[in-house]
Amino acid sequence: MPSHLGNFETYLYSFLRIDVSIASMSNGLVGLEFEARIEDVIVRTYNVKSFRLARPRMLNYKPGQFGFVTVEVDGQKMRKPLTLSSSPTELDYVEFTKKLTGHPFSNGLEALKNGDTIRLEAPYGNFVLDEQLPHVVMLAGGMGITPMRSMCRYCTDRNLSTLVTLLYANSTEADIVFRRELEEMEKQNRNLKVVFTLSETGPDWTGRRGRINAAMIREEVPNFLKSVFYICGPPAMVDAMRVQLSELGISKTSIRTEDLTGY
Numbered sequence: 001m002p003s004h005l006g007n008f009e010t011y012l013y014s015f016l017r018i019d020v021s022i023a024s025m026s027n028g029l030v031g032l033e034f035e036a037r038i039e040d041v042i043v044r045t046y047n048v049k050s051f052r053l054a055r056p057r058m059l060n061y062k063p064g065q066f067g068f069v070t071v072e073v074d075g076q077k078m079r080k081p082l083t084l085s086s087s088p089t090e091l092d093y094v095e096f097t098k099k100l101t102g103h104p105f106s107n108g109l110e111a112l113k114n115g116d117t118i119r120l121e122a123p124y125g126n127f128v129l130d131e132q133l134p135h136v137v138m139l140a141g142g143m144g145i146t147p148m149r150s151m152c153r154y155c156t157d158r159n160l161s162t163l164v165t166l167l168y169a170n171s172t173e174a175d176i177v178f179r180r181e182l183e184e185m186e187k188q189n190r191n192l193k194v195v196f197t198l199s200e201t202g203p204d205w206t207g208r209r210g211r212i213n214a215a216m217i218r219e220e221v222p223n224f225l226k227s228v229f230y231i232c233g234p235p236a237m238v239d240a241m242r243v244q245l246s247e248l249g250i251s252k253t254s255i256r257t258e259d260l261t262g263y
C-alpha cells in the first residue's frame, strides 16, 4: 500500500482492491466474503506456511475463529475451513496457516504467490477466547496451534489479566509452528506460560517429553481446577484430551473444543 496514504484514503484503498460481499450459510450465520491479494507468504516450518491477506476494514472477528478459503485446482474450486491464525489486534492483515500435505487443496494453496488473489469467507465458529476468564489452559496438537496463536497474541497485545497456560504437543522439534513468536510472547506477557512437549526428541531437547496427559497438566497448571480448557487438534487428539480432563475431574462445562477435521 502506498505509504503516503492517510486513514481515509487507506479505507477507500481497501475497498477499491477488495471485492467484498456478504455470504450467508444455511445455519443462519453470516460471514463476509471477500477476494483479497496475498501480501505475504511466510514459511513457518518445513511443511507449514502462513498466508497473509490485506484485511478489509469490514472484517471483524474474534480470536479463535475460522474462515473458508477457496482455491482453484485444475479448474475446480475447492473450499476448506482454515483458522484465522492472526489476532484481531493485527489491523493490517488477516492470516491463515496451512500444513502442506501434498494433497490437492494444499497444492493449490502452495502454488499461490504474493500478489495472487484468494477468496475468503469469514468469520465463523464459536471456539473463541472469552476475555473475562481469569484462568485459561490451552491444549494444542500440531496445527491445533492456529487458534491458540491468535488468542495468545490477542491476550498479549491487549495486556489482558487472564492467566494462560499453553501446552503445545508435536512429534519433533522441527514441527513446532510459531515457536520463536510464542517464546517472545511469553517474555512480553507475564500472564502467559508456554510449554512445548515432543513425542520424538533428540538428546538436546530441554522441554517436556511425551503426549499431553493428566499428570503433565497437574504439574504445569497449579490452578487447573479453576481453569477453562480450550482444546484444538486432530479429532483423535481432542478425544484423548477429553479423557485426560475427565480423569482430572474437569467438568464438561469447562471444556471448549475445536476438531481440525482433515488430519
Ligand SMILES: Cc1cc2nc3c(=O)[nH]c(=O)nc-3n(C[C@H](O)[C@H](O)[C@H](O)COP(=O)(O)OP(=O)(O)OC[C@H]3O[C@@H](n4cnc5c(N)ncnc54)[C@H](O)[C@@H]3O)c2cc1C
Pocket: 066, 080, 081, 082, 083, 084, 096, 097, 098, 099, 101, 102, 103, 104, 105, 106, 107, 143, 146, 258, 259, 260, 261, 262, 263
Ligand atoms: C474449523 C477448522 C479449522 C481448521 N483450521 C486449519 C488450520 O488452521 N490449518 C490447517 O492446516 N488445517 C486446518 N483445518 C483442516 C483443513 O480444513 C483441511 O482439512 C486439512 O488442512 C487438510 O487439507 P488438505 O490440503 O490435505 O485437503 P485435501 O486436498 O482435500 O485432502 C484431504 C484428505 O483427502 C484425502 N486425499 C485427497 N487427495 C488425495 C490423494 N491424491 N491421495 C491420497 N489421499 C488424498 C487425504 O486423506 C487427505 O488428508 C481446519 C479444519 C476445521 C474443521
